[in-house]
Amino acid sequence: MDQTLQQSPNAQRGFRVQAPLVDSVSCYCKADSGLKTVAEASKFVPGSKLCIQPDINPRAHKTKNSRRERSRFQPPLLPGLPDDLAIACLIRVPRAEHTKLRLVCKRWYRLLAGNFFYSLRRSFGMAEEWVYVIKRDRDGRISWHAFDPMNQLWQPLPPVPIEYSGALGFGCAVLSGCHLYLFGGKDPLKGSMRRVVFYSARTNKWHRAPDMLRKRHLFGSCVINNSLYVAGGECEGIQRTLHSAEVYDPNKNRWSFIADMSTPMVPFIGVVYDGKWFLKGLGAHREVLSESYIPENNTWVPISNGMVAGWQNPSISMNGKLYALDCRDGCKLRVYDEATNSWKRFIDSKLHLGSSRALEAAALVPLNGKLCIIRNNMSVSIVDVSTPDKRVESNPHLWENIAGKGHIRNLFTNFWSSLAGRGGLKSHIVHCQVLQA
Template identity: 60%
Template sequence: MSKPDRFNHPPLVDTKCFCRADGGGGLKTSNPCLKPNVKPSIHPIGRVEKTRNQPTLIPFLPDDLAIACLIRVNRIHHCKLRLVCKRWNRLLSSNYFYSLRKNSRLTEEWLYVMKRDHKQGKTTFHSFDPVHHMWQTLPPVPKEYNTAIGFGSAVLSGCHLYLFGGKDPVKGSMRRVVYYSVKTNKWHRAPDMLRRRQFFVSCVINNCLYVAGGKNEGATTNPPSRSAEVYDPTKNRWSFILDMDVGMVPVSSIVYRGEWILKGIVSGSYRPESNRWFSVSGGLVSGWRNPCGTLNGKIYALDCKDGCRIRVYDEKDDSWSKRIESQMHMGNSEAFEARVVIELNGKLCIVRNNMSISMVDVSKCNDMDEGIIVDEHLWETITGKGQFKTLMTNIFSSLAGRNRVKNHVLHCQVLQA
């Protein structure tokens, strides 16, 4: 009987499919598998071509198995992986690497915050890992947005953070659009808007960016704008939509059941499928507080300055009769003022000026009756690494009567990678 040939075993992975490289059940995707060659990104990162003399990604491992290992590395370590070699950097910056993580349900949601230091007058950009409770400083925002005011932000395709419009202290109102890519960790240019505008509102519906209202050219004599426009990233261009009935500088806006609702002097809503504006009134508008957000088809608004009490909109009764309250309030100092309410990992995330974060598990309150729910187990206040000292400084400053806020949160979004 001949000895078994150890070199004739079946391959560990199918070179035509990376989904079978996981020994613990495999990666389940509904889309056809991609070819081993790294696809070129839309960003200027260069083309990855395989040559005979090119070394493997990981010594003694085929590239398909190496990629199957790399996509499982937590995001917190991606910045270190990029430093290993140029080929790893190109791989992690490619659409291909991102699509593999997304199709394998390995993407992680991080919080991205822009804050302005009132002492230096500069805008800084940070990311927060909710799993490891770690803050990271990111590449600075483009210089035109370093001191700009009244600009908007939105996320498209889950991994691109857009900044648009606003007022430059020297040039006035802007049409400029830039975006930050999680894949490349860099800022890029995008097509300018069709109108200059500042202090407007925006939203994302079906991965298209909508903007409306605001002021034009920065002149105080000009009436508020009635114009509205939409950006389609697949076509990479802006186009006008139907003008609003009344020009206004909206206070806030949300997307609720596929409809864009704006609150201002005159409130209204926009439906993309019909390209029409409608008037809005009733309990939704009268009880609306800012900031607010949506999660699992419900609208939540903060009911106090520090964001430790939440109001819930009841569509059946057209009222805000439900409330979720924490037993620990932080005070009325501007440092503790809640600036953003956003969804993060299936929970309601509240971000304050001092960069403290509260996570509220509102899923346990979906069947609540009218009234107030007081449950400290629903709330989790997070102070990331490097922020505890700032939090304690703000507490002692508040006790001493020095309530001037040093940092002001401008925008906060959630990106996946």
């Protein structure tokens, strides 16, 4: 009964008055969700009575699967095709166009923002590898660029986080193939940092990660079994040179300490080879030290073999072999021979570009099964190490020199600057990594 109804005089005298029965057929307590008000409902059901039962829930007629039912009627990803076929088409779109795909509609944005889309590209062999270069300008500011080897273009990227726009001695590594991490380093004003951030090549955005356990800069870092290791470095204080080490597990999303190094060290070169992490650097008294870390035993071992003696930067381990560059501009490639415990000449490009700082080879990374040499002037060389017996003159694809569009002008600028005696380099590469998406 409506609570606003007043008792009749007969009810006040004690007479029992029977309430009028509610016609269940004409009770329309918002059964039709399209009838927003009772006034609207009365237009379609003239003469019907109001449902005056206060305990009736107006949402009782809505099903629990309303969200699921709405999803059944959402527009398809591609008109005229089931979603599974539409996804099979979308995963074949080149990576350079993915930014545009995210702008089409919300469903496309959610699809490309998740892991399912890129896991399909990876499983079907359609994922593309791009080279990401982090540079320091002449004024000390950090910028970065992505090189698309398919189109040979440098693609725009979102700015680096503000805490790394002017940082020094920070680390850079890739986890899960698509996440680029920046960690540690020294802020010009605040000193050494524990901060960790990472960029996702799938979402094209920066994210925060747990801080390191120890503040440090100018340290060594590597990735083994998709875990991030850092060791040594420097920090302000009494004990300036560090010997502590730690590891980050992305599955557990936390850092933990590992065994300390044998002696404090500031590494200047490092590589993972044969399941071990090799580091070479300067000790507390500026002496040259070399150590290797064995993850299975969690132990550090001093080393002084032929590999360390002829080891130069940059270097890389690929397909079970250890490679290093043998000239300033990366015109020669050497390989380490375990049988003789020495470095041997591997491939010679027969083309010496010059000895200026602008043409100096700054990084050596794997790219689509080949070795990629990145120089400070952003020029790129691709080396096919699978056929080292062939001569460069007879096989032009063995060693290819590439200049990305928009950076050819820098080659001539650096050349004429060196001739004019102005050897000042506008910028130089700090880190270089490869991300897949």
